[in-house]
Amino acid sequence: MPATPSLRHPTRLAAALVTASLLVGGFLAAPTATAAPHTAATTAVRANQVGYLPDGPKRATVVTTATQSLTWQLRDASGAVVASGATVPRGADTPAGQSVQVADFSSYRGSGSGYVLAVDGSASVPFDIRANLYDTLRSDAMAFFYHQRSGIPIDASLVGSAYARPAAHLGVAPNQGDTAVPCQATVCDYTRDVRGGWYDAGDHGKYVVNGGISTWLMVNSFERAKRAGNESALGDSTLRVPERGNGMPDVLDEARWELDFLMRMQVPEGKPYTGMAFHKIHDAAWTGMPLRPDQDPQPRELHRPSTAATLNLAAAAAQCARVYRPYDAAFADRCLSAARRAWTAARANPALYAPDSDSTGGGAYGDTQVTDEFYWAAAELYATTGESGYRDAVTGSSWHTSATAFSAYGFGWADTAALxxxxxxxVPNGLPTADRDRVRTSVTAAADGYLSRMAAQGYAVPVPADGYFWGSNGEVANDAIVLATAAELTGEGRYRTGALETMDYLLGRNAIGQSYVSGYGRTASHNQHHRFWAHQLDASLPNPPAGALAGGPDSALQDPVAQEKLTGCAPAACYIDDIGSYSTNEVAVNWNAPLAWLAAYAAERTTTGEPPTGLCAVTYRADSVWSTGFTATVTVKNTGPTAVDGWQLNWAYPGGQRVTSAWNATVTQNGTAVLARDAGWNRAIAPGATASFGVQGTHTGANPSPTAFTLNGNTCT
Incomplete structure (x- = not known):
């Protein structure tokens, strides 16, 4: 289906939308299946429907019009109350269009199955608390890519009989490719063997710009795990791939299937634009639904090379040369050769753009700003080779000092400077220490921005209020990668907390109480837009396999089903689990790749197995109270092992109090939610040290003190 709109233009419609209505039998038609209700929630208590880690954050959101704190109870499978406390009123959550409160039960460290969180007469769906919570999702999210492989039989012994199918697009009738694919008219006068790779999304197209970032994410997942000493979890014979047992880590086997395809897309020596990469290969016209890929009769076409595709190849292949070398030096050499040739070709053709109008039969993936791809490719080549030419390309790029390398919407296939x-x-490299420190600071600064955004919202989502566009769930998962990387760089638990809470959002703690991952949670998406996983259209076909991430809320309503069923929706609720809603419910490799990355990260155990120590403690003391007002002193203590450099403290007033002034901190209030930031001179709190500030405010009736505080996203005692 159509490409995800660029993150630089989150509301831009791809030209492909003109022809992207459901195709049935080759004709444009309205959806024939009965649409599922778009409101999935069956309870006001929205929790991660899979569960929580014993040493991780445990928060749920309660939809309620109550303005006073409510009592929450955590009950085990027998119904016994194992923990209780008070919710924190948050007031209006604008993206969700709801009034909410938050229940924080992170202090509970037990484990088991069948827990429910009960608040004000409502109870969450049952969930688990256990250390191995994400082990299965790690495997399933990775298996998505094997399901999406082109040019190989999908083996029932690995995926089950419902998902098995013959090899597709190998030139065996009724297929017409991909072993000798011609170019579109005027593009080239030869054919290319471009078999293999992953089908990009719910259709049968293969796109280099989406494949490049997706491959990078999968390989980066292994590279990060290896730095953390946890590579064995993604090692040989850990995943469901046919290459298991070959001595290569399974995640690298899977990524290699796409890397081989990407290198086949490179223009050969002696041809015009040698070294460039063809932008994409797909059917000449949109295929019907449902349609298994081996039954696709459409002619296939190569689309003209683009600078963006070429730089994706250069970046992914350079990363390959670095990460694969200990396992297959010859393949690493082949990757590096392809990366160098792609870089040279892109430098010679720096403005060969894929047009947005090229959207018949597949998404356009247009991108007219490629300086970010140049920066990404140079960084990968420099990290791999250490050569001065690539270093100069890095340091000479405007992106190297730009504050917008991490945009307000994170990163994506069209915004790659952050990579x-x-x-x-x-990755160890020869940048001067000050320069490298600045790069690392930019990562943590981006992560701090996501944490601030999460702290200001009832559902703890890192995206802005206008960030619910095509593929918003992929954006959430990408932001989690930045948070997890900040945790690696600093060792600070608040970043890990933020990364894990994004998983809560994807698995049910959201505006509609929907788990967006198939097979995970009581109300999980299971009608994602796909030509073979199409049970909603044909009962003989399967629903998507477990571990497939739906695109997520898209407030632009860019398909007929969304327009019919979701008109008037709040941005974070603009989703429907219907196969016809390709703008909210399609799957794509560039959304499942960060999900797989995040699942692997969340599945890692701590080295000791012990819960992390608390990082902060807060004392709130009412100094003076009169009939309509009060003053109070708030003292924050750093109980963690490292200094806090820049702090923000969040709480909510249970009695609806209003702050009118403050000293020694900058304090703002939204509804009952209060945010206090350091005053600059007191931004640093050493381990064991404290920072205090005062507030003055008004109240009506009682003046109860707040009981729950978070410092930089960490729950305080």
């Missing part, structure tokens, strides 16, 4: 930053921040 270069992540590599330069984590």
């Amino acid at each position: 270069g930053r992540l590599t330069l921040a984590t």
Whole structure:
């Protein structure tokens, strides 16, 4: 289906939308299946429907019009109350269009199955608390890519009989490719063997710009795990791939299937634009639904090379040369050769853009700003080779000092400068210490921005209020990667907390109480837009396999089903689990790749197995109270092992009090939610030290003290 709109233009419609209505039998038609209700929630208590880690954050959101704190109870499978406390009123959550409160039961460290959180007469769906919570999702999210492989039989012994199918697009009738694919008219006068790779989304197209970032994310997941000493979890014979047992880590086997395809897309020597990469390959016209890929009769076409595709190849292949070398030096050499040739070709053709109008039969993936791709590719080549030419390309790029490398919407297939930053921040290289420190600071600054956004919202989502566009769930998962990288760089638990809470959002703690991952949670998406996983259209076909991430809320309502069923929705609620809603419910490799990355990260155990120590303690003391007002002193103590450099403290007033002034901190209030920031001179709190500030405010009736505080996203005692 159509490409995700660029993160630089989150509301831009791809030209493909003109022809992207459901195709049935080759004809444009309205959806024939009965649409599922778009309101999935069956309870006001929205929790992670899979569960929580014993040593991780445990928060749920309660939809309620109550303005006073409510009592929450955590009950085990027998119904016994194992923990209780008071919710924190948050007031209006604008993206969700709801009034909410938050229950924080992070202090509970038990484990088991069948827990429910009960608040004000409502109870969450049952969930688990256990250390191995994400082990299965790690495997399933990775298996998505094997399901999406082109050019190989999908083996029932690995995926089950419902998902098995013959090899597709190998030139065996009724297929017409991909072993000798011609170009579109005027593009080239030869054919290319471009078999293999992953089908990009719910259709049968393969796109280099989406494949490049997706491959990078999968390989980066292994590279990060290896730095953390946890590579064995993604090692040989850990995943469901046919290459298991070959001595290569399974995640690298899977990524290699796409890397081989990406290198086949490179223009050969002696041809015009040699070294460039063809932008994409897909059917000449949109295929019907449902349609298994091996039954696709459409002719296939190569689309003209683009600078963006070429730089994706250069970046992914350079990363390959670095990460694969200990396991297959010959393949690493082949990757590096392809990366160098792609870089040279892109430098010679720096403005060969894929047009947005090229959207017949597949998404356009247009992108007219490629300086960020140049930066990303240079960073990967420099990290791999250490050569001065690539270093100069890095340091000479405007992105190297730009504050917008991490945009307000994170990163994505059209915004890749952040990927270069992540590599330069984590992979040993020869940048001067001050320069490397600045790069690392940019990562933590971006992560701090996401934490601030999460702290200001009832559902703890890192995206802005206008960030619910096509593929918003992929954006959430990408932001989690930045948070997790900041945790690696600093060792600060608040970043890990933030990364894990994004998983809560994807698995049910959201505006509609929907788990967006198939097979995970009581109300999980299971009608994602796909041509073979199409049970909603044909009962003989399967629903998507477990571990497939739906695109998520899209407030632009860019398909007929969304327009019919979701008109008037709040941005964070603009989602429907219907196969016809391709703008909210499609799957794509660039959304499942960060999900797989995040699942692997969340599945890692701590080295000791012990819960982390508390990082902060807060004392709130009412100094003076009169009939309509009060003053109070708030003292924050750093109980963690490292200094706090820049702090923000969040709480909510249970009695609806209003802050009118403050000293020694900058204090703002939204509804009952209060945010206090350091005053600059007191931004640093050493381990064991404290910072105090005062507030003055008004109240009506009682003046109860707040009982729950978070410091930089960490729950305080």
